[in-house]
Structures are given as structure tokens and as C-alpha cells.
Amino acid sequence: MAAGRFKAILTGIIAAAGFAALFSGAVYPDKAGDFISDFAGVLAQTDKLSISEMLASVKRETGIEMQVVTIRALDDFEAAQDGIEGYAADLFRNWKVGGDTGNGAVLLISVNDRQIAVEAGGMDEKFYEKIMTEVIQPGMVPHFKEDDYGRGIYEGARALKKIFSTPQHRRLPLWMIMTWAVLLSGAIAAVILLRKRSGNMVKKVKSVENAAQDLAPTDTGEWGGGSSGQW
Amino acid sequence: MAGIEKILSESDRAEIAAAIAGAESRTTAVISVRFEKRSGRDPMRNARASFTALGMRNNPDKNSVMFYISVTDRKFAVLGDDGINSKVGMEFWDSVRDAVIQQLKQKQFSLALCGGIGIVGEKLAEFFPAEKTEKARADSITFGQ
Structure with a gap:
């Protein structure tokens, strides 16, 4: 009898866990600005201005829409399970960055998780590695280590602008x-x-x-x- | 490629492998499942590249079928070689795609793939029933970049 009850409880727990897993989904906030959503609150007003200005020029010159997003932790958006890359990709889709053609990119920084991800439309693994080794590691990580998020994001966005502006990543008319x-x-x-x-x-x-x-x-x-x- | 293997639990793998083995026992075709991290703009292009690289085009009946999933950018493709493609129409492939995608959206990888393998397996058994001869066997589940 006791064994039967134990089994029933265990089945209940497993079912509840399965149920929770099935319905646990990440939360997608609305964009907080044209180009920057500083949900973590790590950017000074002057940083926001200079970064926005650059992202506006990227859009003007190349047609590519770049969104910078900072969050405190993936957990805040119930996205720990998706990982930083998965959540960046989800935001990209959810916000329809770059319009119907996906001609855009999301730069996502999770401050407490100490993680950074970039998601761009139609990006393959080789291009992703290139961005990580050429932009994120050398351009952003050193500034982030000194908690200078404004400078890190500015440098990262500037380097991304350079990569996205090269002819092979610009859409031909x-x-x-x-x-x-x-x-x-x-x-x-x-x-x-x-x-x-x-x-x-x-x-x-x-x-x-x-x-x-x-x-x-x-x-x-x-x-x-x-x-x-x-x- | 480290990381994406985690997407399947041990039981998922066993279920998918069993579904493939069950379907393959009734046909001369080879079925495989391919996971990659990102597919770029066109999942079909990556699926074709993997299909060829894994030697799936070497099957004499040209009837092998691949289920391709890219995990981070959430794309899916089902791809069949000339033999099976000449027997079924675009509508069939679209129906497989729709059935699989519906489950993938719930992150039910095993259900999605086993369902798709079942549908495709039926068609393969109809047009290319099993013979006694041995066939070339691709790894049924593979992971790549």
C-alpha cells in the first residue's frame, strides 16, 4: 500500500515536472527604444546617445537594423533554458529585427550571467565564430571586465558595423x-x-x-x- | 560539435533510433536525422550538403530521406533523393514538414521526428519495399556545426 502511494506521488511529481517543462516559455519584452533596450540599466545617457547615433548610421548606410539589448540575467526572462544564443535568436524573431527579410542583428548582453550573444539574419556557424573571435572577444570583453558597458557596446557595435558593411554582407540591390x-x-x-x-x-x-x-x-x-x- | 547533443535525452535518442530502425526494416531506403546549430539562410542547402557528405546519395534506389533540424535558428527541412521524390509530390513533403514543425514548436523533438519518420516510412515501404539484400547504412542520428 505504502509502495503504491509512493509510486502515485512519484508519478505526480514527474507529471508536474513534465507539465512545467511543456509550458515554461521565455518572456519577450517590448523594445525599449529605436535601437537600444537597456533592461539592465548599465548604460549612461551619453553612452546611449553615441551608440544610438552609430546604429542609426549603420541603418542609413547599409540598411541593416541593429538592436542592442542588455539584461540583468536570462532568468529574469525565464530564458535560462534557452541559453544566451537561443534567447538572442528568439528576440531577433520576436521583434522581427530587419523586417521581413531579416536584414538585421541583435547584440544581447546578460550582465550577471557574464555572457554575450549576437544573432543576425541568415548567419551560419562560420560567420558566428568570426564575429565571436573578431568582435566580441577583442572589442567588447576587455571593457566589460572593467564594467565599462557603454564603451564595450560602442566598440562592439562599431566592429559589427565594419563587418556588416563589407560587400558580402550587404544586400545587393x-x-x-x-x-x-x-x-x-x-x-x-x-x-x-x-x-x-x-x-x-x-x-x-x-x-x-x-x-x-x-x-x-x-x-x-x-x-x-x-x-x-x-x- | 559540443552542446547541441544535449537537445536529445537518452530516451529521445532511443525512441528516434527505434523509429528509424522500424521504418527501415520495411524498405530499401535509408533514413537519417541531422542536427546542426545554425543553418544560415537556407536549411535545405545545409541538408543537401550533409546528405551528400554522409553518403546517403549512394543508395542504388536513390530513395534515402533526411530530417534536418538547426537548433539555434530553429529551422527544419525534410529532404528525399530523386527516387522517392519522383514518387511523391511537393504536397507530401509539405505535409511532412507541417506535421513535424507543429511538434518542434513545442520542443517535442522525439514526437516530432518519430511522427515524421512514421509518415515517410509508410511511403517508402509502399514504393520501395524491403528486399533481403544488405544496404549501405548511414549513421541514423548525427550532429554537426
């Missing part, structure tokens, strides 16, 4: 892509025609074809099929 596509397909068509007419052109044809192959992503493939989406 559609007209430019179309022009290049037309020119490239014209060039390939011309080369194929020439190859038919002249044997000596074969070498050049090869090099242009190779160049075209280099431009194309190597692993998008034309095989198989499937479906994908966001969860």
Missing part, C-alpha cells in the same frame, strides 16, 4: 543582381556559340564555364526534393 545575371548569361551564350564556330576557342570556353561554376553555390543541387520551414 535587385537591379544590380539582374544586370549581372543578364550579362553573365549573355557571356555564356556567346561563348557557347563561339565554341560551335571555332575549335581554338575551346580553352577560353572552358575557363568561362569554370568561372560560372565557381559563382554558383556548390551544394544547392538539382536532385531530389523536400520541404523546409521555421519552427
Whole structure:
């Protein structure tokens, strides 16, 4: 009888834990400003002004929307389970940073957890590592260690601006892509025609074809099929 | 890749592996589940790269299927090789995707994947029923960057 009751209690505890895990979700506050949400209250007014000014210039010059967020602890937003990277990614999605195209980034600092994360639209792991080693470690961490969050964030945002402003991370306007596509397909068509007419052109044809192959992503493939989406 | 393995508990892994083994016992196809941290803009592109890298295209019937999940940016893809893709339509893949994503949103990884594997397994058994010959076996659950 006692064993049965024990089992029932245990089942109850497990069920309650499972229930809590199922419904525990992080909390997403509204943005506190155009570019800065200093929920931790670690930024002086002057810091906020200089950082805002720079982030506004990033948006003007590159179209990229960057949001700086400071929090005291992930726990305050029930996000400890998601981790700093997960919560940054969630804020990015929740706030629709960078609009529908996701042309933006979130820089999240959790002060008491002593953790920093960056989430940018369409970022792969290699790019993330690059940001961590080139921006976060050298530019921000030393200032944070001295509790100078204003300076650390300013330096970090400035370095991110530099990375995001390089051509490969700036979105090309559609007209430019179309022009290049037309020119490239014209060039390939011309080369194929020439190859038919002249044997000596074969070498050049090869090099242009190779160049075209280099431009194309190597692993998008034309095989198989499937479906994908966001969860 | 350290870290993302934690997303699956031991029992999740056992359930998913059992679902894969069960589905594979009825078909010549290979099924695998791939976890990565981030997928960049296009999860399908990463899924294709992993699919090829894991040798899943070497199956003679070209009927292997991969379930791809990127954990941090929360993307999902289901990808089948030419053989199975020629038998099922886009609508089928979309229905698998929708069923899996619905569970993933609740972070029910095992339920999501076992459900998806079940749906795909049925189709594979219908079009590519099991033979007695041995087939090349990819690792059923893998983790990457």
C-alpha cells in the first residue's frame, strides 16, 4: 500500500515536472527604444546617445537594423533554458529585427550571467565564430571586465558595423543582381556559340564555364526534393 | 560539435533510433536525422550538403530521406533523393514538414521526428519495399556545426 502511494506521488511529481517543462516559455519584452533596450540599466545617457547615433548610421548606410539589448540575467526572462544564443535568436524573431527579410542583428548582453550573444539574419556557424573571435572577444570583453558597458557596446557595435558593411554582407540591390545575371548569361551564350564556330576557342570556353561554376553555390543541387520551414 | 547533443535525452535518442530502425526494416531506403546549430539562410542547402557528405546519395534506389533540424535558428527541412521524390509530390513533403514543425514548436523533438519518420516510412515501404539484400547504412542520428 505504502509502495503504491509512493509510486502515485512519484508519478505526480514527474507529471508536474513534465507539465512545467511543456509550458515554461521565455518572456519577450517590448523594445525599449529605436535601437537600444537597456533592461539592465548599465548604460549612461551619453553612452546611449553615441551608440544610438552609430546604429542609426549603420541603418542609413547599409540598411541593416541593429538592436542592442542588455539584461540583468536570462532568468529574469525565464530564458535560462534557452541559453544566451537561443534567447538572442528568439528576440531577433520576436521583434522581427530587419523586417521581413531579416536584414538585421541583435547584440544581447546578460550582465550577471557574464555572457554575450549576437544573432543576425541568415548567419551560419562560420560567420558566428568570426564575429565571436573578431568582435566580441577583442572589442567588447576587455571593457566589460572593467564594467565599462557603454564603451564595450560602442566598440562592439562599431566592429559589427565594419563587418556588416563589407560587400558580402550587404544586400545587393535587385537591379544590380539582374544586370549581372543578364550579362553573365549573355557571356555564356556567346561563348557557347563561339565554341560551335571555332575549335581554338575551346580553352577560353572552358575557363568561362569554370568561372560560372565557381559563382554558383556548390551544394544547392538539382536532385531530389523536400520541404523546409521555421519552427 | 559540443552542446547541441544535449537537445536529445537518452530516451529521445532511443525512441528516434527505434523509429528509424522500424521504418527501415520495411524498405530499401535509408533514413537519417541531422542536427546542426545554425543553418544560415537556407536549411535545405545545409541538408543537401550533409546528405551528400554522409553518403546517403549512394543508395542504388536513390530513395534515402533526411530530417534536418538547426537548433539555434530553429529551422527544419525534410529532404528525399530523386527516387522517392519522383514518387511523391511537393504536397507530401509539405505535409511532412507541417506535421513535424507543429511538434518542434513545442520542443517535442522525439514526437516530432518519430511522427515524421512514421509518415515517410509508410511511403517508402509502399514504393520501395524491403528486399533481403544488405544496404549501405548511414549513421541514423548525427550532429554537426
